[in-house]
Amino acid sequence: QKEVEQDPGPLSVPEGAIVSLNCTYSNSAFQYFMWYRQYSRKGPELLMYTYSSGNKEDGRFTAQVDKSSKYISLFIRDSQPSDSATYLCAMRLNSGGYQKVTFGTGTKLQVIP
């Protein structure tokens, strides 16, 4: 079993739809939860970053963490064609003076105009 599970999609939605992306994890030692966005032929870029359980909002994006269920989500409101990309969840723990970041496999999202 992978430490981080993420549905690879692809997920195709019409413009303006609400998108829900999810990841589950098995390691309760993860402390930081992140979402990265990766456009085709580009490197991933950090989109959202959370530490505790609950919601964090940034514009059209909301990151949700439920540590008790080991489940994180990213919601995109009023989705735009420019949101078409692969979304990677990532989780970090600090151990022995170094950080370990584990990524999900990514969900490919296509927003259709």
Added chain:
Amino acid sequence: KAGVTQTPRYLIKTRGQQVTLSCSPISGHRSVSWYQQTPGQGLQFLFEYFSETQRNKGNFPGRFSGRQFSNSRSEMNVSTLELGDSALYLCASSLSQGRTGELFFGEGSRLTVL
């Protein structure tokens, strides 16, 4: 401020050859991590360097190695290439291993092994 620069962007090698990839981190960043990205496995952690020292290593065979120089630039080397080594190799730098440790990625080096 310049981002993370990786060279070369694309390369084609044959089985048995070796390859060296280069990464220049963002100025001031001392931590450099390397990842292998494939469609089936996603991003797999290779290793992390901080101040020229390897701090952490992923579960890859010894054919994969790396190093970091005093100016924080890093290289990774893959020897005796196999078909399965075809992947996008991503380098990420970060300011520190502190509270956020946000990773800033380069655009990657796409390796094809024939």
